[in-house]
Amino acid sequence: MQDAPTRLTGTCRCGKTEFEIAAPPIMTAACHCQGCRKMSSSAYSLTAMVPAPAFRVTRGEPVKGGTKGPDLDHFFCPDCMTWMFTRITQMPDIVNVRPTLFDEPKWSRPFIETMTAEKLAWVELPVDRSYEGFPPPEDFQPLMQDFAAAH
Secondary structure: OOOOOOOEEEEOOOOOOEEEEOOOOOEEEEEOOHHHHHHHOOOOEEEEEEEHHHEEEEEOOOEEEEEEOOOEEEEEOOOOOOEEEEEEOOOOOEEEEOHHHEOOHHHOOOOEEEOHHHOOOOOOOOOOEEOOOOOOHHHHHHHHHHHHHHO
16 A cells, blocks of 8 residues: 555545545544444445545535434435545544545555444454454554554
């Protein structure tokens, strides 16, 4: 992943809503919670955590869906209803983007997995760290450093 471009673009399924990031992710993750499984219609959801100032919607007007506050908001394309990104109230400096929506999927491999207490028994992922819940706050800085060193 060393050769990943700094600026990446992505779209929803129908292409009517576009976004871009102007900085590499600070970490990638897979979440196994039941809510993410239902939202993604899969065994887990993938996330690329990007600095909020580096993220912007370049076309379209995403709408809130799924969970709508107070702790987090999920954003969708209003036309095809693709789940595109999430903003977490306690982490306003980060936007969680669905990395498989990038035109270049280099950031889709998860570095960590969260909520493994809810993980489906048959799921095995190539991650560096696993957490039964979410990483404790004191783990975030070392995790981001380890992620940056690995990528």
